[in-house]
Amino acid sequence: MRKEAQEQPIRAVVAAVQLPNVTDMEFDASLAELRELAKTLGYEVVHTFTQKRTSFDTTAYLGVGKREEIHQYVNSDFALVGSPQADVAEADRIEAVLVDHEISPSQARNLEKEVGCAVMDRTMVILEIFHRNARSPAARAQVEIARLGYMAPRLREMAKLAGPQGRQRSGTGGRGAGESHTELDRRKIRDRIAELQLDIIAMDADRKIQRARRQERRSQASVALVGYTNAGKSTLMRALTGSEVLVANKLFATLDTTVRALYPESVPRVLVSDTVGFIKNLPHGLVASFKSTLDEALDASLLLHVIDASDPGFERQLEVTNDVLAEIGAQDIPRIRIFNKIDHVGDTAAQAECEAALKAKYPGCIVMSARRPDDVAKLHKAIVEFFQRDLVEAELFLPWSAQQLRSEVYANCKVLAERADEEGAYFRVRGEADVLQALREKFGQARKN
Numbered sequence: 001m002r003k004e005a006q007e008q009p010i011r012a013v014v015a016a017v018q019l020p021n022v023t024d025m026e027f028d029a030s031l032a033e034l035r036e037l038a039k040t041l042g043y044e045v046v047h048t049f050t051q052k053r054t055s056f057d058t059t060a061y062l063g064v065g066k067r068e069e070i071h072q073y074v075n076s077d078f079a080l081v082g083s084p085q086a087d088v089a090e091a092d093r094i095e096a097v098l099v100d101h102e103i104s105p106s107q108a109r110n111l112e113k114e115v116g117c118a119v120m121d122r123t124m125v126i127l128e129i130f131h132r133n134a135r136s137p138a139a140r141a142q143v144e145i146a147r148l149g150y151m152a153p154r155l156r157e158m159a160k161l162a163g164p165q166g167r168q169r170s171g172t173g174g175r176g177a178g179e180s181h182t183e184l185d186r187r188k189i190r191d192r193i194a195e196l197q198l199d200i201i202a203m204d205a206d207r208k209i210q211r212a213r214r215q216e217r218r219s220q221a222s223v224a225l226v227g228y229t230n231a232g233k234s235t236l237m238r239a240l241t242g243s244e245v246l247v248a249n250k251l252f253a254t255l256d257t258t259v260r261a262l263y264p265e266s267v268p269r270v271l272v273s274d275t276v277g278f279i280k281n282l283p284h285g286l287v288a289s290f291k292s293t294l295d296e297a298l299d300a301s302l303l304l305h306v307i308d309a310s311d312p313g314f315e316r317q318l319e320v321t322n323d324v325l326a327e328i329g330a331q332d333i334p335r336i337r338i339f340n341k342i343d344h345v346g347d348t349a350a351q352a353e354c355e356a357a358l359k360a361k362y363p364g365c366i367v368m369s370a371r372r373p374d375d376v377a378k379l380h381k382a383i384v385e386f387f388q389r390d391l392v393e394a395e396l397f398l399p400w401s402a403q404q405l406r407s408e409v410y411a412n413c414k415v416l417a418e419r420a421d422e423e424g425a426y427f428r429v430r431g432e433a434d435v436l437q438a439l440r441e442k443f444g445q446a447r448k449n
């Protein structure tokens with residue numbers, strides 16, 4: 001399977017069983033979320049198959065008829081887009097069926113055999129997202145524990161999938177030998193999990209050091225977007241950083257794609273980062289690893305909590321986000337609440353009413369639509385103002401002998417006016433107090449030399 005999320009999308013279909021105790025609204029919301037998660041991994045979801053059943057099919061999750069329908073779709077020509085040329089068709093094949101529940105290893109294997117392409121369940125999709133987003137050593141360890149926990153009961157199925165080669169690996173002889181090999185692998189997994197857990201405890205002990213480093217990093221102006229999947233974080237990230245404007249972000253090309261500078265650029269320069277979204281339907285075993293991937297939000301000096309105002313469940317989601325942020329120790333980081341997608345809330349009158357109610361209930365919040373450039377500009381302004389609160393106005397003197405440092409003035413502060421005499425240049429600037437002090441010392445030093 002092709003990996004790179006940035007490359008051409010991988011075509012997939014989504015499939016789900018609706019159980020009797022699940023309302024249409026819950027069911028649709030969960031499917032929309034899965035499609036969004038899939039997009040994050042670089043999948044293009046081209047079709048959704050659903051089925052009402054009183055329980056999951058024990059053999060292959062979906063009923064026989066639905067399995068056949070998916071098989072037809074996956075293997076038919078109409079699932080291949082565009083050109084009749086074979087190579088193009090090959091690239092556009094449907095490569096995966098994403099199932100909106102956690103299914104057993106044998107259900108997955110049987111379904112795979114019947115539909116003729118890879119099957120990934122909801123848990124696996126989420127694990128893959130966490131895996132790609134775990135930055136800190138603690139987060140990586142936590143996600144690996146979850147992955148190992150998911151894999152352990154699936155080992156036997158994987159050995160079967162590996163075919164004759166896999167059997168060879170598990171020794172000669174019959175089934176017994178293979179099983180004992182699986183047992184061995186399981187023990188290895190248990191040992192590895194125990195080892196990782198000890199690592200995490202040791203990392204916790206290093207917390208003090210981490211905290212000091214964080215303070216340091218926080219002195220760089222940075223904001224993190226947090227909130228539920230589908231709230232519009234990535235859309236806002238692109239809008240705020242003009243991600244299309246490659247020139248502006250050339251500097252960050254080597255960094256993670258989820259970190260960009262605010263654009264148009266500001267003084268001080270502000271870095272914006274996207275975080276892993278909260279998931280409404282998060283499998284229980286993944287809670288710890290989800291929290292660990294969020295820890296990069298702790299490095300931010302400002303959190304932008306994005307809420308989908310058009311989602312009927314947004315108040316509950318807002319509370320969950322608050323609770324989790326408090327649990328990871330982010331309760332003291334300043335926060336702006338952004339109620340997004342206001343354009344998606346009824347007609348103009350309903351939108352105005354909703355906006356007024358939100359502003360009364362959440363003072364200081366921003367109600368907006370990421371699709372309205374004026375609203376994005378307002379948010380941009382609010383962010384810049386937050387970081388400029390602590391700026392001071394001052395005069396900097398740069399002797400003629402140190403003119404090579406001139407660009408540093410412009411890079412670090414906003415120059416309001418500039419004049420010169422026979423000694424050197426004088427800049428009227430706005431900047432952070434400690435940065436100005438550092439520049440003064442540096443320029444004074446240059447004068448002495």
Ligand SMILES: Nc1nc2c(ncn2[C@@H]2O[C@H](COP(=O)(O)OP(=O)(O)O)[C@@H](O)[C@H]2O)c(=O)[nH]1
Pocket residue numbers: 036227228229230231232233234235236277340341342343344368369370371
């Ligand atoms: N109507 C409307 N849709 C939006 C808005 N912001 C984002 N979206 C859409 O909502 C979906 C999820 O957005 P995305 O940025 O990927 O959400 P994320 O999961 O929080 O990163 C996408 O289809 C966006 O086009 C908005 O203000 N209004």
Ligand SMILES: [Mg+2]
Pocket residue numbers: 040230233234235277
């Ligand atoms: Mg996103």
